[in-house]
Amino acid sequence: MSSGLLMRALRHMSGQTAKCGKKYEPLSMSRSLRDITPEAYSTLRSIMIQMERASSLGNSMQLTDKESAANKVLMTAKSKELEKGFLNPSKFTPGQHIFQVLKKVERSPLFGLLKTMPKGGILHAHDTALCSTEFLIGLTYRENLWICTADEGCRAIAFRFSKSKPTMKAMEECNWEPMADFRERRGEENVKKYLQSRFSMYPFSSFLSNNQAWNQFMSIFILLDGLLLYAPIWAEYYYNALTEMYADGVQYLELRSLLPDLYCLDGTPLKMTDTVAIYKSETERFMANNPDFIGARLIYAPLRGVEPKVVDEYVQKCIALKKEFPTFLTGFDLVGQEELGRPLIDFVEPLLKMPEDINFYFHCGETNWFGTSIDENLIDAILLGTKRIGHGYAIVKHPVAIEMVKKLDIAIEVCPVSNQVLQLGQDYRNHPAAMLIANDVPIVIASDDPSFWRATPLTHDFYFAFLGIAPFSADLKLLKHLAISSIRYSGLTDEEKSKGMDKWQKQWNKWIESLTKAA
Amino acid sequence: MSSGLLMRALRHMSGQTAKCGKKYEPLSMSRSLRDITPEAYSTLRSIMIQMERASSLGNSMQLTDKESAANKVLMTAKSKELEKGFLNPSKFTPGQHIFQVLKKVERSPLFGLLKTMPKGGILHAHDTALCSTEFLIGLTYRENLWICTADEGCRAIAFRFSKSKPTMKAMEECNWEPMADFRERRGEENVKKYLQSRFSMYPFSSFLSNNQAWNQFMSIFILLDGLLLYAPIWAEYYYNALTEMYADGVQYLELRSLLPDLYCLDGTPLKMTDTVAIYKSETERFMANNPDFIGARLIYAPLRGVEPKVVDEYVQKCIALKKEFPTFLTGFDLVGQEELGRPLIDFVEPLLKMPEDINFYFHCGETNWFGTSIDENLIDAILLGTKRIGHGYAIVKHPVAIEMVKKLDIAIEVCPVSNQVLQLGQDYRNHPAAMLIANDVPIVIASDDPSFWRATPLTHDFYFAFLGIAPFSADLKLLKHLAISSIRYSGLTDEEKSKGMDKWQKQWNKWIESLTKAA
Known part of the structure; x- marks a missing residue:
């Protein structure tokens, strides 16, 4: 009517x-x-x-009476920040770069509420970009760690755990010395400050281009390899990541990993299946210690900048992994800077050979170049039957793709902070996910590589999405919808989803209770 | 099929x-x-x-054989810039602030082609923000000009033409002296440099917030008043604006003006109808001298930051003007920073009294605050029957509004450079007009206040729209569509449009001819 x-x-x-x-x-x-x-x-x-x-996302979500009461507390906190920002936009944190407002955001009452909110799962995050900088610094105190430096010790090139001086060649010319010696020689505080900067994208809130941002970004992955690929540390790093996530209101993880070959102290390499086995057993150990944790699944995600025949090998490896880890391995993706890698169309033949029980979760449209082969990756991802889309920053410029993801119920993994740091956009208020929310396109909020921006595992992304991207009126209904979506669009089976929902609901009810008491 | x-x-x-x-x-x-x-x-x-x-904008446009040949020349120039930018995004001018790349853009071969292109009309531009800085500096050499300065002559507060020392109070405390004395005292070069900066938004490519950008923006309008409101200068300024536009490939103008009361040398104020009469007679003089010029129409556009009863007065004034200038006056709008002014909903009662023969051309949605009363201005503008929407930056976040503007054939006046300078967005590749183009939403390209960014009357906006906002594949079909749209969505009658189209077509054919010869 x-x-x-x-x-x-x-x-x-x-x-x-x-x-x-x-x-x-x-x-x-x-x-x-x-x-x-x-x-x-x-x-x-x-x-x-x-x-x-x-017709906007989450609007059909129902709230119980208790949730409606909690919503008032939430919206009071949100309105305060919005009103202050509206009066003086230079004080509105989602209008600025996260590096300039990280601590300010963490002091915000709204952030406090979102921090304790059970947010469901993280469906888009990468293997060695999960843990806090403090945890990484801690790892550099471990026994048998060597560092390889260049420029008279001013530039760290590589790490390696080894009983004796590593013989491994690093990416660049450098000199190996025990980490302890290096620390003593350069001074503990200096080394700490240097590593804090080297393990993250700070302090560069503005690069000249996204290519430069990606260079810096990739260099962190490269430096971390020798530190994290040591098998015992790999296990510990992952376990700690789950711990940090769980403390941040996250109950589920779908991890993208290159699945690198790990190494032992004597330099012996392990196999790819060992890497997966470590993930699996650490997940089980974590779940035994934290019964409310829903679990984790793995997406095998090797580099996209390769020849098509290499993708053929990826597919074969993935099939073998699926046989050995039928439940734990949920899908396949390709990673690396999309603009410099090859487009999906180059890999269609091998990718069509992937069996139906291995899902695709493709990165695509992580670009602001409109009408390029990178945009067209969106089309290929959809036609290849992708279950979700990683980033999909460009999808709003593609109405046919938007229509298809809605009809096919494909969720867009929105990673607000990542898009800002990697120079796709600046002001969160202009993030394309606003259009996805307005058009009821399925999305989940994820953090991509929170370690590299010193952010919490998921709360910062929720904060910017809720305060900066979504409309003024977006409230608990949207948050509830986002949390539920992260389970709904996961690679879990229907039965697992149902059990997962119960675990989430239990924590959600507690959170709602705590909010109403705060009123 | x-x-x-x-x-x-x-x-x-x-x-x-x-x-x-x-x-x-x-x-x-x-x-x-x-x-x-x-x-x-x-x-x-x-x-x-x-x-x-x-399904994208302009795609249904047909090209003649000659146009197809010209298109090749155009696309060669476009592809070169795109490819260079893709390889090194830090060299891609639409990824940067216009203030940093103004001269570089002007040297681009693509810009050269767009400069000579007959672009149709400018449907969104403001009265005292049209002419080049050089022209403005030239005006400051005129006889009888006084300047009022503060801070020991370091800060210009006001201008005034007068035989003797002006008695008029300026906005701030200041001292009047003849402009010639001031120039001699401060040195010609110093004064020139100072005024160049004071007459534009340079050098501030980044403000802390859009509110600060608007402060600077409004201060230019205020300073210019005394210089331009002197009746003979008002006429000359407008005539020169038409001259600069015509030289930039513009054949029609729909001008928004506050219609301020002008003054004579002895200080006598003129009436609002005199202001309109000057516009009308200067337009006629220009057309007599340039028979291929299509014409100009006026939109009465007073300030929005007022009480509703003032809008009642605006409506009465507008009705009176329409009686006196039935053809020249085409419509009504309200101007000033939308975020600080009142929303349209406050003015609905008086606005509903506007007679049907006066069109609305409302500014609305010039914001990146999502879900505010500013966004809702979009709804009110549409329901009030607006013929076009000024800016509509936020409309992509409003699917119902998008559907309505498509069905009602309301064009969005997209002003790319203005949106960047006034801090709505940074990178042209993220401008929301990309979504409008992708979704076949009617748009026209306009320049708003080119004087304040030292841009050409329209070419810079076309350049950024074509190279930065539109997809790689957008070609002459889009440009032709945009040019034609600027006549189609104007306030001209059908008969006038048809005559206007003929004049445009004549110049267009010449341009196409020159392009094919360049091949």
């Missing part, structure tokens, strides 16, 4: 009669609504605003 | 049979397309890409 009135008004405004089915008349024929009364105007206006709200 | 195949594929991917009309099944039921052959895949893929291209 509402929509009928609106359509009648539309016809009136365009000079048509109600019966007339023909195309709209040219501009000069159109008439305005100016002959209606202010009261009728007001009715029409609220219908339009209701129509917009009703 | 194409679309039918796609829909069958969609049903296949979602696990439905062709006959089944029910809702899509949950995720777990869906299947991928992996059992199809690479050839069938390739067909499906090109259908999807064709569907997207076909």
